[in-house]
Amino acid sequence: ETGVTQSPTHLIKTRGQQVTLRCSSQSGHNTVSWYQQALGQGPQFIFQYYREEENGRGNFPPRFSGLQFPNYSSELNVNALELDDSALYLCASSSNRGIYEKLFFGSGTQLSVL
Amino acid sequence: EDQVTQSPEALRLQEGESSSLNCSYTVSGLRGLFWYRQDPGKGPEFLFTLYSAGEEKEKERLKATLTKKESFLHITAPKPEDSATYLCAVQISGGGADGLTFGKGTHLIIQP
16 A cells, blocks of 8 residues: 655745646545645645545635646646745545545645745 | 634654644634644644534544534544644634634644
8 A cells, every 4th residue: 555645855945936746545535635744834625526526725825836647646836936935745545535534644845835 | 803712832742642732712702623733844734623512523532512602623543644733623603794803722742
């Protein structure tokens, strides 16, 4: 059983650029969630995908968007990067829309916006 | 507004010195309360889920308890390998999003 893998591990971008982060879910999981974790803070929920549809979103602007593919892998896209977007981006997978279920997190992508 | 507050922010203990971490929450409806452990450079690792007041769960040196307003993570005779940031999170019922609301965490250091 493979765990949740994210790529790349580190990324440096300039303000105004666009970025795509990737996540491969744990085998057998059909739900993926993305979280943003700023330094010294707890993770903040961005959105969740279940069977390729977005089915929940936190308090993040539309420039944060995502995709889930038929093999349940996922992408997080951020347009028009701002300095405050610098953070650790975590992907988490689960098997039942995350309800009453534990989440399995990847090690994250550390994004730095200069 | 739903809130999760953890205390203390940081805690330094000697090996074998037991203590408790606190997580207080203010939510409109609790579906579940979660505890995670996060090591530096890694994603959070699941520890426990608690669903109703009075519930308790144990794993090795850790024990989690839940009341109607707070949860405690008790650590008994900790070892240096228990050093990590411990995160508390809640999942609310009735909301459109199924995401977790996390606290800021307690950074625990166990000195040998």
